[in-house]
Amino acid sequence: MSTKLNILVPVKRVIDFAIKPRINKTNTGIEKAGVKFSINPFCDIAVEEAVRIKEANKSLVNKIHVVSIGPTKSQDILRQSLAKGADSSTLVDVGEEEIEPLSVAKILKQVVEKNQSNLVILGKQAIDDDSNHTGQMLAGLLKWPQATNAAKVELKGEEVFVTREIDGGEETVKAKLPLIITTDLRLNEPRYATLPNMMKAKKKPLEKLKLSDFDVDVTKRLEVLKVEEPPVRNAGIKVGNVDELVSKLKDLKAI
Amino acid sequence: MFRALRLASLRNISVSAKRFGSTLAFIEAQGDVISSASLSSLTAAKQIGQPITAILFGSNAKNASSALNKIDGLDKILIASNSEFDHNLPEFLSPVISNLINETSYDFTHFITPATAMGKNILPRIGALLDVQPISDIIKVEDSSTFIRPIYAGNALITVKSNDSKKLISARPSAFEPIGQTSENSYQIEEITPTLETLQIEWVSENLVKSERPDLSSAKKVVSGGRGLKSKENFETLITPLADALGAGIGATRAAVDSGFVDNSLQVGQTGKVVAPDLYVAVGISGAIQHLAGMKDSKTIVAINKDEEAPIFNVADIGLVGDLFEVVPELTEKVK
Numbered sequence: 001m002s003t004k005l006n007i008l009v010p011v012k013r014v015i016d017f018a019i020k021p022r023i024n025k026t027n028t029g030i031e032k033a034g035v036k037f038s039i040n041p042f043c044d045i046a047v048e049e050a051v052r053i054k055e056a057n058k059s060l061v062n063k064i065h066v067v068s069i070g071p072t073k074s075q076d077i078l079r080q081s082l083a084k085g086a087d088s089s090t091l092v093d094v095g096e097e098e099i100e101p102l103s104v105a106k107i108l109k110q111v112v113e114k115n116q117s118n119l120v121i122l123g124k125q126a127i128d129d130d131s132n133h134t135g136q137m138l139a140g141l142l143k144w145p146q147a148t149n150a151a152k153v154e155l156k157g158e159e160v161f162v163t164r165e166i167d168g169g170e171e172t173v174k175a176k177l178p179l180i181i182t183t184d185l186r187l188n189e190p191r192y193a194t195l196p197n198m199m200k201a202k203k204k205p206l207e208k209l210k211l212s213d214f215d216v217d218v219t220k221r222l223e224v225l226k227v228e229e230p231p232v233r234n235a236g237i238k239v240g241n242v243d244e245l246v247s248k249l250k251d252l253k254a255i
Numbered sequence: 256m257f258r259a260l261r262l263a264s265l266r267n268i269s270v271s272a273k274r275f276g277s278t279l280a281f282i283e284a285q286g287d288v289i290s291s292a293s294l295s296s297l298t299a300a301k302q303i304g305q306p307i308t309a310i311l312f313g314s315n316a317k318n319a320s321s322a323l324n325k326i327d328g329l330d331k332i333l334i335a336s337n338s339e340f341d342h343n344l345p346e347f348l349s350p351v352i353s354n355l356i357n358e359t360s361y362d363f364t365h366f367i368t369p370a371t372a373m374g375k376n377i378l379p380r381i382g383a384l385l386d387v388q389p390i391s392d393i394i395k396v397e398d399s400s401t402f403i404r405p406i407y408a409g410n411a412l413i414t415v416k417s418n419d420s421k422k423l424i425s426a427r428p429s430a431f432e433p434i435g436q437t438s439e440n441s442y443q444i445e446e447i448t449p450t451l452e453t454l455q456i457e458w459v460s461e462n463l464v465k466s467e468r469p470d471l472s473s474a475k476k477v478v479s480g481g482r483g484l485k486s487k488e489n490f491e492t493l494i495t496p497l498a499d500a501l502g503a504g505i506g507a508t509r510a511a512v513d514s515g516f517v518d519n520s521l522q523v524g525q526t527g528k529v530v531a532p533d534l535y536v537a538v539g540i541s542g543a544i545q546h547l548a549g550m551k552d553s554k555t556i557v558a559i560n561k562d563e564e565a566p567i568f569n570v571a572d573i574g575l576v577g578d579l580f581e582v583v584p585e586l587t588e589k590v591k
Contacts, residue, residue, distance in 0.1 A: 018544075023411055042526075102388040128406065128407055130392065130406055130408070132391060133389065136380045136383070146345060146376075146380065165519055166373070169462050170462050171342070171462070172461070173459060184519075221387065221388035222417055223418060224413060224414070227412070236570075238568070240575075241577075245557065245573060246586070249534075249557070254554075
């Protein structure tokens with residue numbers, strides 16, 4: 001590949017995956033005060049993939065830029081990504097307001113243009129809103145090809161081969177740059193940021209921008225009417241042996 | 256004078272008809288068999304309460320369209336038979352679909368696709384082209400602009416009302432019964448010949464897991480294994496016979512997939528498949544929230560685990576605390 005890669009990795013700060021979220025008292029959202037937040041696991045995989053591409057193709061990669069659109073505290077996950085090997089970063093500080101994927105994609109489009117990115121690697125979905133939208137939307141806005149749910153990414157000559165997870169197995173597509181890739185869990189195992197690298201990351205660039213720096217209308221298209229608990233399952237029973245299990249299943253007409 | 260009046264009243268009729276709009280439903284088919292996920296999304300389309308136009312893409316579209324004649328409640332069928340559409344590449348499909356949605360003569364106000372890997376791939380791209388925020392993975396239709404969908408791995412349900420003029424939706428297959436098939440209709444079939452975008456991406460190959468057993472997403476019974484199975488061999492000698500005895504599909508946790516016990520396409524959970532069979536048997540599965548997201552709407556859940564504190568027992572209807580290496584073969588014998 002003679003084209004130099006300018007990789008952009010958008011990352012999102014979300015409630016930690018191991019925490020069971022609580023719905024707020026007004027039934028309008030999720031309680032966020034005093035809850036542990038982390039980088040969205042799929043975004044972490046995207047950062048790792050970008051770093052691995054750079055490590056394997058040193059002369060090809062100009063830089064890895066990470067960007068987060070979120071509250072001020074999102075700079076924590078940017079620092080973490082810098083410690084893992086990203087070169088520079090941008091925080092688009094939008095406060096506590098939730099921004100819909102369409103608006104995120106529009107902001108990212110401008111970030112892509114400003115950074116002259118030609119490969120964007122995103123997580124396939126954020127584990128909070130579970131939309132699975134942003135990568136595809138960014139690809140649509142830019143009119144770039146998209147390879148979503150990537151399980152394997154290979155650079156061969158002028159082309160990028162991506163093996164995608166689909167229902168029933170996998171498929172492989174090939175595309176030329178510029179390209180959008182979204183990551184599936186199987187793509188890689190993210191590294192941990194070491195303390196010395198965390199210290200070094202503090203010296204790497206972190207540009208701070210605001211929503212007003214972008215020409216994007218973030219008016220919500222979807223009005224949240226309510227957020228509620230899913231129906232609770234009735235308490236089950238424990239049986240002592242296989243015979244009881246089989247007879248219970250027969251009672252329930254499950255077998 | 257008289258004529259002008261008649262024209263005016265005709266126009267009034269068409270204006271009032273327009274208010275109701277209609278729904279474009281994307282149909283996935285394997286050969287001439289309509290996918291079960293598509294049949295489920297047609298049920299969701301029906302609940303929106305507007306005339307439904309089904310659209311089929313690819314060289315087999317014509318064959319598959321005859322299967323749609325067995326479904327009641329469609330308005331018409333569009334087919335685009337270009338072989339370029341055979342692999343459902345979103346770069347091709349999205350501009351074609353967004354143009355159709357914008358085409359005033361069709362009057363589409365809604366577009367619906369099953370929330371499958373394919374649907375999730377194309378829907379947001381169409382959203383970007385139409386400047387619309389889609390609503391993915393809906394589990395309930397409240398009215399034509401209000402839908403319920405799960406967030407946070409199914410730990411909360413959000414009701415959203417779309418203020419966009421077009422509504423783009425994907426329906427979670429396990430949340431809607433497949434639409435019934437009985438009578439023989441002969442719907443009007445319209446062949447469309449869209450102009451294609453320039454190729455920026457090419458489909459190379461696929462590697463599908465071949466299996467005789469019921470497809471995981473639509474199986475009435477599912478037997479799933481987790482880390483507790485310890486090895487690929489154990490998975491095959493314990494889970495497969497139990498699934499065979501029950502006539503069940505096979506599922507797995509992320510831990511089982513990561514350890515190489517089974518293929519990734521069998522993963523059940525927030526990031527894998529969401530299933531809601533009549534019977535779900537969880538073997539050696541602790542019950543992490545990401546796994547529960549994919550199966551907790553099953554009708555009857557059975558858990559077999561040696562750790563009586565495992566969270567899976569909080570959602571199981573029937574729990575058996577025991578060593579799966581002893582319990583599972585015994586269970587297999589007794590359900591045969």
